Amino acid sequence: MNRMDQVAGQSSATAILDDNPNFSTGDKKVVPGGEIKTTDEQQDDFTDPFCNADNPQIITFQDVTSAAFRIKNGIEYTPCPKSHLSEMVDMDIYLKKEFLQFTGSFKERGARYALVMLPTEQRKKGVISASLGNHAQGLCYHGWKLGIPVTVVMPSKASLMKIQKCRDYHANVIVQGSDMGEAKKIALKMAHETGLTYINGYDHPHIMAGQGTIGLEIVEQVSNIDAVVVPVGGGGLIAGVATAIKNLSPQTKIIGVESEKCPSFTKALENEAPVYTPNKETLADGLAVPQVGYNAFATTVPLLDKMIVVKEEWIALAILRLVEQEKCVVEGAGASGLAAILAGHLDEFKAKRVVLLICGGNIDTTIFGRCLERGLAADGRLQRFTVTVSDGPGGVSKLCNLLAKLGVSIKDIMHERAFIRDIHSVEVKVVCETRDWIHSQEMRNALQETYDNVCFYDLPMAI
Numbered sequence: 001m002n003r004m005d006q007v008a009g010q011s012s013a014t015a016i017l018d019d020n021p022n023f024s025t026g027d028k029k030v031v032p033g034g035e036i037k038t039t040d041e042q043q044d045d046f047t048d049p050f051c052n053a054d055n056p057q058i059i060t061f062q063d064v065t066s067a068a069f070r071i072k073n074g075i076e077y078t079p080c081p082k083s084h085l086s087e088m089v090d091m092d093i094y095l096k097k098e099f100l101q102f103t104g105s106f107k108e109r110g111a112r113y114a115l116v117m118l119p120t121e122q123r124k125k126g127v128i129s130a131s132l133g134n135h136a137q138g139l140c141y142h143g144w145k146l147g148i149p150v151t152v153v154m155p156s157k158a159s160l161m162k163i164q165k166c167r168d169y170h171a172n173v174i175v176q177g178s179d180m181g182e183a184k185k186i187a188l189k190m191a192h193e194t195g196l197t198y199i200n201g202y203d204h205p206h207i208m209a210g211q212g213t214i215g216l217e218i219v220e221q222v223s224n225i226d227a228v229v230v231p232v233g234g235g236g237l238i239a240g241v242a243t244a245i246k247n248l249s250p251q252t253k254i255i256g257v258e259s260e261k262c263p264s265f266t267k268a269l270e271n272e273a274p275v276y277t278p279n280k281e282t283l284a285d286g287l288a289v290p291q292v293g294y295n296a297f298a299t300t301v302p303l304l305d306k307m308i309v310v311k312e313e314w315i316a317l318a319i320l321r322l323v324e325q326e327k328c329v330v331e332g333a334g335a336s337g338l339a340a341i342l343a344g345h346l347d348e349f350k351a352k353r354v355v356l357l358i359c360g361g362n363i364d365t366t367i368f369g370r371c372l373e374r375g376l377a378a379d380g381r382l383q384r385f386t387v388t389v390s391d392g393p394g395g396v397s398k399l400c401n402l403l404a405k406l407g408v409s410i411k412d413i414m415h416e417r418a419f420i421r422d423i424h425s426v427e428v429k430v431v432c433e434t435r436d437w438i439h440s441q442e443m444r445n446a447l448q449e450t451y452d453n454v455c456f457y458d459l460p461m462a463i
C-alpha cells in the first residue's frame with residue numbers, strides 16, 4: 001500500500017482525531033504553527049488528520065498519474081494554445097485555460113479525485129470542507145454528480161454568487177464565520193462530531209495529486225517548455241503541478257506567484273515552515289490563504305525554482321490584457337502569472353517558452369468592472385488631472401472642446417469654486433480615457449500649453 005492509499009484507507013477522520021497528540025491533556029501545549037494554547041482553547045480546535053505539521057505527506061509522480069486515470073471521465077481536458085500576448089511581451093506564451101472547467105476553475109480536479117478515493121463507508125456519510133468559493137464549487141458539483149453528500153462552510157464574506165452556485169449543486173451550504181480561519185474551525189468541529197470526512201482544499205494529498213494532472217496535460221500539449229508559472233494560495237496547485245512537470249521535464253523551471261497582499265508561501269520560505277501570514281484584501285481572492293499547507297509546502301520546496309510576489313496593479317492590468325487580447329474573463333488569481341511577466345519579474349525568459357496557468361474565471365461582475373478601470377489606469381489610458389480655468393462664460397466649455405478635439409473621452413468632471421483664491425476662476429477635476437499612453441502624453445502637453453495651472457496625478461504603473 002503506498003502512502004496515498006494509507007491516507008485514503010483511514011476509516012474515519014474522527015478515529016484519527018481521537019489519537020491525535022494535539023488533543024492530549026496538559027494545561028498548555030504547542031500546536032502546529034507554534035502557537036501555545038490552553039486546554040479550553042484546544043477543545044475548540046480540531047485538527048485535520050490529513051495535514052500534520054510533524055508528519056507532512058509528500059506526493060509522488062505515481063499519485064498524480066493515478067489521479068489522472070481516475071478523474072479523466074469527469075474533468076475537461078482544457079486547451080493550452082499559444083497566446084496573442086506573446087509578441088507584446090517577447091516570449092512564447094501558452095495559456096492553460098483551466099477557467100474552462102464546468103465550475104470555472106481547476107479545483108474540480110482535486111475535488112473529484114478526493115471524492116472518488118473515499119472508502120465506501122465515507123462515501124455514504126459524505127464530506128465537509130471550508131472554502132471561499134472555487135474549491136467549494138468543485139466539491140459540491142462533483143459530489144452531486146457522484147452521489148456523495150457534500151457540506152461546505154463558507155465564510156460570510158464569500159461572494160453571494162458562489163454561495164448560490166454551491167446550493168444549485170444540491171450541497172448543504174452553511175454560511176458561517178467571518179473569514180476562512182473561522183469557517184475552517186467550524187467545518188473541522190462538524191467533521192469531528194458527525195463523522196464527515198474533512199477535505200482540505202489545498203493540502204489534502206488527493207487534492208494535490210488531482211491538481212497535478214494539469215501538469216501532465218501541459219507536457220502533452222507544449223514541447224520544450226522553459227518555465228511553468230503557477231499561482232499560489234495554500235500551495236496545493238503548485239505542489240501537484242511541480243510533481244508532474246519535474247518528473248517529465250526536469251529542465252523546466254517551476255515559478256510560483258503570489259499577490260503582495262497575501263505572500264504566505266514567501267513568508268513560509270523565509271521561515272522554513274508554513275507560518276501564519278495575515279492577508280489583506282486582494283484582487284486575487286483565490287490566493288488569500290493565510291497559511292500554506294504542510295503537505296503542499298513539503299512537496300513543493302524541493303521542486304521550486306523561484307517565488308514571485310506581484311503588486312495588485314499588475315494583476316488588474318493582466319485581467320484587462322486577457323480580456324482585450326484573448327477574450328478571456330479571468331479572476332485575479334488566474335491572471336497573476338501574466339501579471340508577473342508584465343511587471344518584469346520573468347525577464348530572464350524573454351524569447352523562451354513559458355506556460356501560464358489561467359486557473360480560474362470566477363470573478364464578481366462588480367469586481368471585474370473595478371479591475372478593468374484599475375487596469376486602464378495602470379496602463380496610462382485612464383487619466384486624472386486638475387486644471388484651473390476661467391469661471392466666465394465658455395471657460396469650462398473651452399476645456400471640454402480641447403479634450404474633444406484630441407479625441408479624449410471624459411468619464412467624470414467636477415467643479416470646485418469655494419476654495420479657489422481667484423474669484424474669477426474655477427478648478428475642474430477630470431477623469432478621462434485615452435487610446436494609449438502616447439495619446440495621454442499628447443493630451444498632457446496640450447493642457448500644459450493652454451493652461452498655467454494643471455496638475456496630473458500619479459504616473460501609470462505600466463509605463
Ligand SMILES: Cc1ncc(COP(=O)(O)O)c(C=O)c1O
Nearest residue numbers: 134233234235236237286333360
Ligand atoms: C483560481 C485559483 N487559482 C489559484 C489558486 C491557488 O491554489 P492553491 O490554494 O492550491 O495554491 C486558487 C485557490 O483557491 C484559485 O481559486
